Amino acid sequence: MASHVDEIVRVLPTVEDDEADEESPTPFSEATLLELYETQVLARTFDEKAISLHRQGRIGTYAPLQGQEAAQVGAAMALREEDYLFPTYRDHAMYLTRGLPLSEVVRHLMGRGNYVDRQDESDLRTFPITIPIATQLPHAVGIGMGASYKGDDVVAMASLGDGATSEGDFHEALNFAGVFEAPAVFFCQNNGYAISVPRERQTASATIAQKADAYGIEGVRVDGNDVLAVYDVVTDALQHARSGGGATLIEAVTYRRGPHTTTDDPDVYRDEDECEEWTDPLERTRGYLEDVVGWTEADDQEVRERAQERVQAAVETAEAESDPEPETMFDHVYAGDHPRYPHQREQLPDDPVVNH
Numbered sequence: 001m002a003s004h005v006d007e008i009v010r011v012l013p014t015v016e017d018d019e020a021d022e023e024s025p026t027p028f029s030e031a032t033l034l035e036l037y038e039t040q041v042l043a044r045t046f047d048e049k050a051i052s053l054h055r056q057g058r059i060g061t062y063a064p065l066q067g068q069e070a071a072q073v074g075a076a077m078a079l080r081e082e083d084y085l086f087p088t089y090r091d092h093a094m095y096l097t098r099g100l101p102l103s104e105v106v107r108h109l110m111g112r113g114n115y116v117d118r119q120d121e122s123d124l125r126t127f128p129i130t131i132p133i134a135t136q137l138p139h140a141v142g143i144g145m146g147a148s149y150k151g152d153d154v155v156a157m158a159s160l161g162d163g164a165t166s167e168g169d170f171h172e173a174l175n176f177a178g179v180f181e182a183p184a185v186f187f188c189q190n191n192g193y194a195i196s197v198p199r200e201r202q203t204a205s206a207t208i209a210q211k212a213d214a215y216g217i218e219g220v221r222v223d224g225n226d227v228l229a230v231y232d233v234v235t236d237a238l239q240h241a242r243s244g245g246g247a248t249l250i251e252a253v254t255y256r257r258g259p260h261t262t263t264d265d266p267d268v269y270r271d272e273d274e275c276e277e278w279t280d281p282l283e284r285t286r287g288y289l290e291d292v293v294g295w296t297e298a299d300d301q302e303v304r305e306r307a308q309e310r311v312q313a314a315v316e317t318a319e320a321e322s323d324p325e326p327e328t329m330f331d332h333v334y335a336g337d338h339p340r341y342p343h344q345r346e347q348l349p350d351d352p353v354v355n356h
């Protein structure tokens, strides 16, 4: 299969394209379409709430995902339960799509621990978020290689940003994936920026997808604001990996509508009108639902209210919990105890200030 890096895969009409083509019926069931839309609404609702919680000092720094809902939901929805996911700090919608309790995401943002403490480590399929850029990519390849040695029918998908493609770990991971034909998918959300650095200053490569060619793996560009196209492309890449075809680098072209994090001010480095050049992924999906399943404002209102209720309940659950014991910071760092732990434990003050 040759790399499709010169074209961009699209299924949904853009808002400007008017109506969906009624001659070509959607290959997606109504249930799938609704699930893909409702999960995006949940993600948007969660994102807005998280920004508000940060402003009130109830959670720490938060990386908003607005504009990237279709990319994250479409990609995570394509995974099977047994597949592995290695997300980044912006991939909250991937967690929600995988069915992780919303309250666990809030608990993490409150600094009260990580949902990993409540999972059976031997069966961990959704890894904790990674903040050091691109470090999760070699891990994903290692998991994929291990699975193929053991004959397990699973794929490891790592999420990354456009900026991550300039890191050494990215190149090492793709090289290993190519040489060892690892069942891995690298899902790159090209959201236009790495904090304040625009994509054109990040790499002189015409596309990110074409970087796949150098490692002998597949490369695909997809419209990242088109949830159906993303779902399709990721499903194909997973299938390709599952059938022994090796890894794929997917470039989902999208746009970060908000700031890098709640401590960033994008007005300093980008034109505020720039956002208008991009269609909102939720509007895209909603327009399609109106055309193909007769979606109404009342239907939409119901979905939005349900999302509000779920998010509110999650915040209440997370806030009702108590802070974890300071000693738990040593858990899950190494598989077992570390020789330095006894000394480090002694350094913990008797009455540590762990509350903010």
Ligand SMILES: Cc1ncc(C[n+]2csc(CCOP(=O)(O)OP(=O)(O)O)c2C)c(N)n1
Pocket: 090, 131, 132, 133, 160, 161, 162, 163, 164, 165, 191, 193, 194, 195, 256, 260
């Ligand atoms: C190894 C490393 N270097 C630098 C940083 C600081 N940093 C945090 S986010 C970021 C930008 C990453 O951009 P991109 O990969 O496009 O992801 P996005 O934030 O756009 O989702 C940088 C440089 C870091 N977290 N890790």
Ligand SMILES: [Mg+2]
Pocket: 161, 162, 163, 189, 190, 191, 192, 193, 194, 195
């Ligand atoms: Mg980026």
